[in-house]
Amino acid sequence: MEGKIIVVTSGKGGVGKTTATASIGAALALEGNRVAVIDMDIGLRNLDVVLGLENRIVFNIVDVVNKRCNLSQALIRDRRIENLFLVPASQSDNKDVLTPLGVQRVAKQLKSEFDYVIMDSPAGIEKGFENSVVAADEAIVICTPDVSSIRDADRVIGLLYARSITPRLVVNRIIPEMVARGDMLSHEDVMDVLSIDLLGLVPMDDQVVVSTNTGMPLVMQNQSLAGQAFRRIAKRINGEPEIPIQVPTAMKTGFWSKITQKLGLTK
């Protein structure tokens, strides 16, 4: 059976595409799927670092598309998670070195070998975006609860529909305390404008940075709320759509924070 190609995209930069690609890819592999994550951000490769695989790169996606190597030579196997593979971006080229036709050819091959192929798209809606969505069966749009990210996500959603790809939404970097205070848009506000299927809500979580720096997959850190959210997202993708969406809530005030509040150490 053929696998599925899922593009992760956002329009705006820095909202969590690479984090989501790495986490959802890892979580899908932990569920027992054969997964390839592809870094389509040519010239600004990141996914290898987030997955802690940067030292093992020999070939990259540009080499594969331009037939300088076989797909199998460019696939890097993750050591901790079985069945998780990375095809890195090249750091030296620019985005024009790939053509949609070339990407489609490689995508077809990837589809025949993997259950899920997840493409980490670059920011923007130009050539790099084009190359990332050309072979996609599905799309995950990442946005953060702020006006400019929503605006860009909306633009991308329109472009995806124009290509007959139905996108689903992940709202990332939610800070429940700010939402409760009314200082951050709630996911309902975001949904009001974007009105597409919601795939998951991911809270702001310091563990994301820790995981990037240590190369330890977020979804393997059991205490990480963002990691848990991505695992639920992966389950929803992987045939369990009924898993309820959990809305990130403010942390219960623990003993120590109460003490520090009393001492006037926090506001």
Next chain:
Amino acid sequence: MEKSLVTNEISAVKLRGVGDGFKLTLDPTMPEEVILKEITALFEPLKHLSVNTKVVLDIGNVQGYDNLIRDIKFLLKSRFDVGGVIQHSEKISGVGKDSGSTINHRSNSNKDNSRGWVTDRSDALILTGRVRSGQKIETQSHLIIAGNVNPGAELTAGGNIIVLGALLGQVYAGYPDDEYAFVMALDFRPTQVQIGGVVSIEINSEFVGKPVFATVKDNKIITEDYIKTQPFGKIQWPTVM
């Protein structure tokens, strides 16, 4: 006077909306088949409006024609389900004074508006769905969107713009210079409004969540609560926009 109006008409039959019904003015000296054909042609596009309405029939100050009147009544009731047909009489013409004055009022304009809403065409682009950021819709006619217009979306119309939903994007009605155009939305929160040559600087947000009607007054864009103001309430008969 009404008689002269009728005979000045090229067609045998005239129809217009009066109050809660219609007034049908015709020249009974024309062949019956012509009259019935014209009545049918006039009522056909109004089928959905004519059900159970009252029709006042005015054949002028002439006697006879009972057969013609009977046939017209039969046609209107059987084919268009009108509620009742009464003949224009002295008594009714007293009531009809009002409509007499509307005729005068309209005869002031150089266009024959008494049938205008039946014979004129009004062009509108009617779309449904959500208009997203970066999407542009342009039309020379009126524009009606049954759906929402997101921030970053742009609508441009030669005529009026009506949004049956939330308007959060940018709109330009009366493009390029028709300052009589209007913009209306059920939820009116646009980022920018332009009507003709007038651009809104700051959009009044006191009507959030209410249907709002925006027009140009004194070279400024004015927003009003549509339900409260009823801007079209003063127009007494259906009129082509």
